[in-house]
Amino acid sequence: MKTNGYGFWIGSAVVLALACIAAATIKNEYYFFAAYIVVQFVVLATAWNILGGYAGYVNFGTSAFFGVGAYIAVMLIKWMNLPLGLQIVAAACVGGALGFAVGLLTLRLRGIFFSIATVAVTIILETAVINWRFVGGATGVQILRPPVMEPFDSYTKMLFVCAVILAIIAVAIARYIETSWIGRGLRAIRDNEEAAECTGVPTLKLKLAACAISGALMSAAGAPLAMYQSFVEPASAFNLTYSVSALAMPIIGGTSHWIGPVIGALLLGTVQQVVTVTISSELNVLVVGVLLVVFVVGAPQGIVGLFVKLREKIKGKNI
Amino acid sequence: MDLLLDAIVLGLLVGCFYAAVSVGLSVAFGLLDVPHIAHPAFLVLGAYGTYMLNRMGWDPILAGVALMPAFMLLGIAVYRFYYETFERRGSDAGLRGLAFFFGVVFIVEVGLVMVFGVDQRLVEAPYIGKSLAVGDMRLPLRLLVAFAMALVLTIGLSLYLSKTFTGRAIKAVAQDETALRLMGANPVRIKQWAFGIATAVTGLAGALLIIVGPVEPTIDRVYIGRTFCVVVLAGLGSMSGTLVAGIILGISESIVLTLLGASWAPAVSFGLLLVMLGIRPQGLFGR
Numbered sequence: 001m002k003t004n005g006y007g008f009w010i011g012s013a014v015v016l017a018l019a020c021i022a023a024a025t026i027k028n029e030y031y032f033f034a035a036y037i038v039v040q041f042v043v044l045a046t047a048w049n050i051l052g053g054y055a056g057y058v059n060f061g062t063s064a065f066f067g068v069g070a071y072i073a074v075m076l077i078k079w080m081n082l083p084l085g086l087q088i089v090a091a092a093c094v095g096g097a098l099g100f101a102v103g104l105l106t107l108r109l110r111g112i113f114f115s116i117a118t119v120a121v122t123i124i125l126e127t128a129v130i131n132w133r134f135v136g137g138a139t140g141v142q143i144l145r146p147p148v149m150e151p152f153d154s155y156t157k158m159l160f161v162c163a164v165i166l167a168i169i170a171v172a173i174a175r176y177i178e179t180s181w182i183g184r185g186l187r188a189i190r191d192n193e194e195a196a197e198c199t200g201v202p203t204l205k206l207k208l209a210a211c212a213i214s215g216a217l218m219s220a221a222g223a224p225l226a227m228y229q230s231f232v233e234p235a236s237a238f239n240l241t242y243s244v245s246a247l248a249m250p251i252i253g254g255t256s257h258w259i260g261p262v263i264g265a266l267l268l269g270t271v272q273q274v275v276t277v278t279i280s281s282e283l284n285v286l287v288v289g290v291l292l293v294v295f296v297v298g299a300p301q302g303i304v305g306l307f308v309k310l311r312e313k314i315k316g317k318n319i
Numbered sequence: 320m321d322l323l324l325d326a327i328v329l330g331l332l333v334g335c336f337y338a339a340v341s342v343g344l345s346v347a348f349g350l351l352d353v354p355h356i357a358h359p360a361f362l363v364l365g366a367y368g369t370y371m372l373n374r375m376g377w378d379p380i381l382a383g384v385a386l387m388p389a390f391m392l393l394g395i396a397v398y399r400f401y402y403e404t405f406e407r408r409g410s411d412a413g414l415r416g417l418a419f420f421f422g423v424v425f426i427v428e429v430g431l432v433m434v435f436g437v438d439q440r441l442v443e444a445p446y447i448g449k450s451l452a453v454g455d456m457r458l459p460l461r462l463l464v465a466f467a468m469a470l471v472l473t474i475g476l477s478l479y480l481s482k483t484f485t486g487r488a489i490k491a492v493a494q495d496e497t498a499l500r501l502m503g504a505n506p507v508r509i510k511q512w513a514f515g516i517a518t519a520v521t522g523l524a525g526a527l528l529i530i531v532g533p534v535e536p537t538i539d540r541v542y543i544g545r546t547f548c549v550v551v552l553a554g555l556g557s558m559s560g561t562l563v564a565g566i567i568l569g570i571s572e573s574i575v576l577t578l579l580g581a582s583w584a585p586a587v588s589f590g591l592l593l594v595m596l597g598i599r600p601q602g603l604f605g606r
Binding site: 052056058060105106110111112113115116119120123124126127128130131190240241244247248251282283285286288289290292293297300 | 348417422423424426433541543544547582583585589597
């Protein structure tokens, strides 16, 4: 695929414009309610892929960062009623710091220890929040939505457009990392970390940077949850299903290119929404698990990989 | 002071139980290097198998033993599959193997929810619900039974690995696979066998899990922390270390339970695990 800078930005502008037009014309709120979740998963999957896909460090703790983002927003609302934009920025900062700290603790070790440590961080943070009265404890906390801001006629639509902007930022960052020297370094780490270290790649610094950026984006994605549900409780904000979805989507879409997580999230996110509405929310987790296993075993390069193979086949025939 | 003594004794009993639920992982992850994050899910699977046999009138421990052959076959099949799809193909086996087992966790969880529902399940046996008075202390009999079984299981497996020919071969494959191959042995077959044994032990440990307390499909998430904490604390692949590490975890959990309350308990194992990874990743008895 091309790395044409203009094409990407024009595409992003078109997507944003379409989202605004949709918000202005479509009346049924439910579409935005469902689409918000799908777009939120685009952010999470893209963020996961920065560390997981490029550097090969599997993060099981997406829900930790996501939950931290949500609770930072809750704190700022309860504390001094800050607006949504500032909540997201604050969440991103804390998420980045958390990513840096977790990385510092475990990225020196082999990959699986990092993965288990991220599960550990999830459960520890969830336990801490359960025991913290100020943010509602185990029963959760109700949030009153402030009045909606001017150009929008409903809060859900505003959150939807906000999520689209976040997704574009996330994809742009991932795309920048992928095409720059950072991405080359991360790929070298994935292929052979010792060899990378020996040839002068600053492996630890790169991994830490990737972990912090990835964490910041995940927390930013979690921040609007408080406003979206107008209710946050630890068991759902820190739910491990966010982790498995955020990991399954890039693997299904393809981890080597920034478009992979986007395709995976749009596809799997939509399927999840449909399954949740038509059948049950349990089955939706099963769909994620089964698809993850099927793709990991059968199509390790994901949909992008299948597409590339298909194109090569067609080309081969022409010659 | 009495409270603290109670906590330590209870912690000791529970700790041996933690060792028993972790020995399977100690073999699979510690010796064979398989990123077996689905181990706790298999444990819960064993607990539900025991529950089903118990409803047909079987004693839970007998049920656990009866489950072992089936779990052995399951383990062999899982390892075979893992080897063919990931280990043999080599590159980024770690990433994809981990993702694979993480997917398996959710498939098992949802499968159990769909068959048994989300309610808590327990087993019935003459020793469940009674307790034994020792001095002023009352020890629940179910914990004592689990404690005894856990000791048998852990020490048995540890003896098997150090005294028998196959057991030593398993340890050898963990040390140097190439050397074993040069000696004319087939490392894949040994690993397959070892993974089978690890899974069979996990099936029996699942019976202990449901003897110790009620089980629900997502209880495996807490046990991700407990089992990996014990295995890392012990040092990868150290069997005797597993017992010590289990007791350390059991006592710390039970002290936190007494001092701070039950809502903090899940964080203990994960916290201990993080601290250990941060300061001494090779564990207490690491190689």
